[in-house]
Amino acid sequence: MNLSNRAKQAPASPIRRLIPFAEEAAKRGKKIYYLNIGQPDIPTPPVYFQYAEMYKPKVVAYTHSAGLLELREAFVTYYKNFELQLSPSEIIVTNGGSEAVLFAMAVVADPDDEILVLEPFYANYAGFAAQLGIKLVPVRTYPENGYVVPEKEAFLEKIGPRTKAVIFSNPCNPTGAVYDYQQLETIANVALEKNLFVISDEVYREFTFDGYKAISMMTFDKILDRTIVVDSISKRYSACGARIGTFVTKNKELYQAGLKLAQARLCPSMTSQYATIGLLTLGDDYTEQIRKEYQQRRDAVYEELKKIDQAVFKKPHGAFYVSVKLPIDSSENFVKFMLSEFDVDGKTTMVSPLDGFYVTPGAGLNEIRIAYVLNQDSLRDAVKILAQGLKAYVEKR
Structure with a gap:
């Protein structure tokens, strides 16, 4: 019996496909900063x-x-x-x-x-x-x-x-x-x-x-x-x-x-x-409070990313994501490396490889997406770990 071509051709989620590597890392006791998925940590309004x-x-x-x-x-x-x-x-x-x-x-x-x-x-x-x-x-x-x-x-x-x-x-x-x-x-x-x-x-x-x-x-x-x-x-x-x-x-x-x-x-x-x-009864006070929180998170990520040599990006002006071009050969391999081979004091960072956000063959292989959905202190720590992991990855390769 054969599956449909539709099923065979459907792409795996670039946001979720590397979760097994994160699960294995967690089993080994690593703390993971999940910046791979746009799941806000802000409580749902009562x-x-x-x-x-x-x-x-x-x-x-x-x-x-x-x-x-x-x-x-x-x-x-x-x-x-x-x-x-x-x-x-x-x-x-x-x-x-x-x-x-x-x-x-x-x-x-x-x-x-x-x-x-x-x-x-x-x-x-x-x-x-x-x-x-x-x-x-x-x-x-x-x-x-x-x-x-x-x-x-x-x-x-x-x-x-x-x-x-x-x-x-x-x-x-x-x-x-x-x-x-x-x-x-x-x-x-x-x-x-x-x-x-x-x-x-x-x-x-x-x-x-x-x-x-x-x-x-x-x-x-x-x-x-x-x-x-x-x-x-x-x-x-x-x-x-x-x-x-x-x-x-x-x-x-x-x-x-x-x-x-x-x-x-x-x-x-x-x-x-x-x-x-x-x-939908919540007014501008609520949305402005949330907007300010994400702007502060954006600023924290941006400030830390600016310290990474050869990172190519512009300051994002909306949503809660930033895409970054890095000096790497494969963003997926880099994410796997961060989860499987690298940590700082038992902590590592998970981001999304950006190639799955393209249909152009070979595009996005050296880009990642960061979702700034954690508190500012966690975001700063996560990007610092990412920077150290990037240095180790480049040296290893």
């Missing part, structure tokens, strides 16, 4: 649990496939804070942002169609594309200039007869780049000229620093009819396991197509939906 308890039913039942009306109305109020005028009938509540991305890809492209992707990109885009038989076509960005969106010509040369859409995250996972109006308008103009859909992943919109602001693609009126915004509560409220996201579009045909997919998977968790209504 209001999440209060609302879950408040709306505890006698029967945990199915809800509307688009999500509870009360929750969609709460999201309408939330999006108004970002000058997005929406109605509940333009929002589908999904099982996390991941399902929203899967739905978005599925409604705009058929098997063997192509979707342009700003590269490096959120690694699971590749997994979703593989499930759907869609080919991701990369438009490269580079660490030397802070991973900015390239000029229009870089997109045009990648567009073919089967190109259906462009997908990207802003602020960007894994690079921390925040795209300004001019960069986003480049994407909007390409989409308009070449009749493409735009899938804008805006999960990290609250996490911007140094005066930068995240601009939604839904603010570009000229492409409003071809835009899907995918979103999630996971990061902004430290509720990754709640699995609540949104698929947002003003295009009625796109919405109805997404809703059919939502009906096929029945509905999101009733309990998580009610609890999320509570999260």
Whole structure:
């Protein structure tokens, strides 16, 4: 018996595939600073649990496939804070942002169609594309200039007869780049000229620093009819396991197509939906407090990274990641080395190899992603250990 080609071609997560090495290191008594995954250590706000308890039913039942009306109305109020005028009938509540991305890809492209992707990109885009038989076509960005969106010509040369859409995250996972109006308008103009859909992943919109602001693609009126915004509560409220996201579009045909997919998977968790209504009552005071915390963490990581010779990177202005080019031959081998062969006083650091965030063959082999999701003292210690490990790795090689 043979597995499907879909199963064979689906990539392993670059964020999770090296966990067995971490587990072995932990068994040997090593303390590991986990900077490989975007799992915040900040406590989930108590209001999440209060609302879950408040709306505890006698029967945990199915809800509307688009999500509870009360929750969609709460999201309408939330999006108004970002000058997005929406109605509940333009929002589908999904099982996390991941399902929203899967739905978005599925409604705009058929098997063997192509979707342009700003590269490096959120690694699971590749997994979703593989499930759907869609080919991701990369438009490269580079660490030397802070991973900015390239000029229009870089997109045009990648567009073919089967190109259906462009997908990207802003602020960007894994690079921390925040795209300004001019960069986003480049994407909007390409989409308009070449009749493409735009899938804008805006999960990290609250996490911007140094005066930068995240601009939604839904603010570009000229492409409003071809835009899907995918979103999630996971990061902004430290509720990754709640699995609540949104698929947002003003295009009625796109919405109805997404809703059919939502009906096929029945509905999101009733309990998580009610609890999320509570999260959406939190105001600017909460989000500003969290934003400041991540900016301080960013600063701690940045200051320590600057001490590493030959590290190539720019200060990230958003999300809670930084991608770094290092003088190494294989970022995966380097991560394995840190877990299996290196420690400082019994401590080591785990990061993500960046090659899994690319589809260009050979790209990202000398880059890593750091998720600054620990407290500042731990982050400083972790990067110092990383620096010592890098020196040992280079000398050994």
